[in-house]
Amino acid sequence: MKLKYIFLGLLMGFVVIAKAQTNSKEVLFTINDKPFFTDEFIRVYNKNLDLVKDESQKDLNQYLELFVGYKLKVSKANKLGLQNNAQYQTELKSYRTQLSKNYTTDSKVTKELVDEGYKRLLKEVNASHILILVDENAAPADTLAAYNKILGIRDRVTKGEDFGYLAQEVSQDPSAKENKGNLGFFTSFKMVYAFENGAFNTPVGSVSNPVRTRFGYHLIKVNSVRENRGEVVVAHIMILKPKDGEADSKAKSTIEDIYKKLQQGEKFEELAKQFSEDKSSASKGGVLNRFASGQLSSEEFETQAFSLSKENPTSKPFETQFGWHIVKFMDRFPVKSYEDSKVELENKISKDDRSRLITNSLTEKLRVKYPIKRDAKLYSTLSKLVTNDFYDNKWVLPTDTKKYSKTLFTIGTKNFTGTDFLDYVYSSQKAGTSLKPIEKLTESLFGSFVDAQLNQYNNDNLENEFPEFSAVMDEYRDGLLLFDLMDKEIWQRSKTDTTGLKAFYETQKDKHQWKTRVNAEIYSSTDLEKMKKVLTMLKKNQTVKEVKDKFNTKENVTIMYYEGVYEEGADALPKETKMTLGLSEITTKGDYHFITNIIKILPAAPKTLEECKGKLVNDYQQYLEQNWVSELKKEFQVKVNQDTFEKVKMQIKK
Template structure:
């Protein structure tokens, strides 16, 4: 999606900031009887006050003229029908969809979940689990059966039986046969939310009650709790695990020899490129992506990485389940503050199972907020049309019939929802593999979810009425899109393609496009005074630039940099207070740099050619055309300004 925030003096851009709305707003001016109000003028002025560089735009009389010109352009865009363009409509719809996600939430619950997530992130849990699988849509009987299985296993654990042995015997997690249920260390967002919550609420050494997730019931044993170690970036050299003892001895000898080379001062990255058998990192000098606890498949590797204290520290060779490693610490990253990770956590909360809690809270509020009229008789008729074929994904959406006519739901007296809308929703839910029977119970559950979806949809569709901040942002973006299309059509394209008008404007205003005195020169610079002194000596011997660079820039060490070209007096490329006479200057110090300037030619001030200043001419011509055009718009539309309303808002803003 193109980002079309059009500033044009007003700096009108989409913003997530909120502003108090003046309940006693007054009409500031009318354009063809279309009113524009003091509260919008005040809000936009306040928002852009610190952004504008031109002091004249802070003057309220000047700003009123800019604001009026802006609204005249919007009126012209609507008059031309640009708001009906398919690209405009599609882009506005896409932007609204993205923006509305930030408002379809319960901010209080979201904040609580973010705070909870941060507090959990400060700790790492080492746990093991036993899983008894049961589908999330399983029948009550199957669900109860799985729960009792989990409770029976928990009783054995509480009676003293070894949890690892129980996991090996009973867990239906396929990995339990190998890892005995061990999950290693993990922190927030690494497990599904109900599992994570149970783990953080279980004390060290204890076994939780059965915890239901979408996978089934879990028993969780917490083996350790420690402070979060943060994250690290490391490089490593790895030799693959040998298949027999003889090869194993050879691998061990090789890793020891590589370690000796490192201790003797050989470059770690070069050795990684030559010898590491981790193909994904060897070419990068062994460098791995930044990671935290539980993010790699080797706890041993993580533990060694985190024991290294200072960047550049190198571990002794050690063995993991994958082979032998030597690890070098590149950088350590401590746990960040809540302020630093706030937006990141909010994003994760919205994508996580936690979002269901936010939706549930918002739905509860919407249920209380909006009146819902349900047609029980029509629902009964619709529900009977859903058959047991639904369980096998073989149920087909019935055709609409007269008996299904009418409103199944009416929300807030103005949103009517039909029975067919509900049946279409039911049709989309067949893939969920429902185990609940009879089918009527499934339909009842789906009806509850359907009502929630409809409430959320209704709230979304009415966000402009519900939330003034959202309405302001949408108005600004809507106008910004229109203004972009209008300016492109009326001004920008014309300024680029009207070659005769452009050159005529250049010739009429040539006094604005003048060169300052210039020099054609070579500018030598260095942070090393002795290098610049040598440069000066070589220049006086009439040595070439290439010769000087060859003499002074050796062994990949760049001592001298040369800029060649035409430079105006006062150019940033030149040292301050330098005399620009033909010939070779003395050594000049400016800041931390030393300079020598070889001036080959002086060029007097004079007009720039059209090609030399074309970009600035186009920009100035656009502003000229826009100014003329706004004057024409003032004649095209009927404008009436309420001076009393303006004086009042002016007084309020100047306080």
């Protein structure tokens, strides 16, 4: 899925302004008699002129080829009926929903919530809570009982009883039995909004008044507040954890040996390159991408990483679910600036309880924009039909609803009937609303119905209200089609067309070659004198075990050993390694001394198809795409009006 959005993001640079203008006066070209016009081409060219990096794309002849190619691909997608695909329709709808948020929110309220969220993001609160459960739609009597109960508990706290012990005794949060109600540290957007408000608005050491959330009533005690830890960069050396216990003991022994070498003054980066089994970071000296609290899947790793500093840069060996680690501090980054956080915060707000505040604000504006005048007589008739059976989810629609199909109210150009309202009432009873009496409930339901229809009408009418919204939707529609077409015609084909891939491989062998490789044993140490003794032992055909037993102890690791098959120039091979059989002399790189024993030499040779398949599939995709437009030109009839194109050239040059 991520690939699709990356592709669309790149494509929009070209597509974003490629919306056909059917009101142009001159036809530039046709595809199967469908016209494409000069003003669209000129507009696309001018707006993309500063975006393209390839100078050839600024050439008008070349640009026309690109533009025709793009239109051919969209035509092919429509011919295949990809626009009717259910997944395509779902994704298009999802994108519209996302895009519409820019037009269906109150920007002022949104900004206030972003400001508040960012201010809180700068802090992390450690809080405990006591919960008394009560459903958000509970009857008034049940709600009052829960409220009185939480008030009684708060009274006990204010009289000196320990909050933690009380949480164990009375809190209806199951985890309280173990953690005494302590929720640890959290920042904004980690809890439901009402709870967050209670936590951030309560002074340290104090207990809040009862806080109502959808779970029930809470008492919140703020234990401490600290600055947000931000992000950290660390390097690590990892030895993977095997499945069997005996091998796990060996992994632990290995990491301890490496730690001893660090204590002896050897460089972390070099040891990571030699021994870390995290292949994605080993070649970089073990350095990981920076991360914040909660971003990794190991809490133990994060705890160790954030505990380090310039003054205390290296951890002792520790275990996670993945293996054994030693971590080194590299750098720390504070919380991102307001501007850098803004988009992310807006996205979080849209998925949070805060969004209700924005929706309510917009609804008030829509009520002003579209004044509602209901048919009082019809409404009076409808309200009498709603009975107390509603509370038990037993209310049924009248047998004949046609008599209520008269217009109840109008929004813009759309009428809503009495039948529409009755259908809404019927579907609403499942929510279990307990508002009484029934007349008050019916009025509340009418207000909710109007609000829902105002927002829906506003959303449905965006294309008519905002031309730029309509344009972007058209652009995304074509872009999504083009992605699906390329997935079908290029990407999937390159993976499944085994015959074509094999034939392509035969033409590409010279580009996929192994250099000379060796099966080698490598010894390393920072102690040159001991390495000289190792070389003497190896020349006498003594074993690896004999070498390690002589020079390594439980407390002190002097000689490290590893073996494998390495390509000439590989980082794991000492730099001056000669590709010849047998023992090398001692070579030195930085503080390290190496001895290499080459057991076998594998000569340079073409890689098999399987050995280079990843790169080959990528090359095959590019090959197919380069020939794709030529194939489409055979399938579709393209006619370019050259006289008109010459006029376009003159117009652009002016």
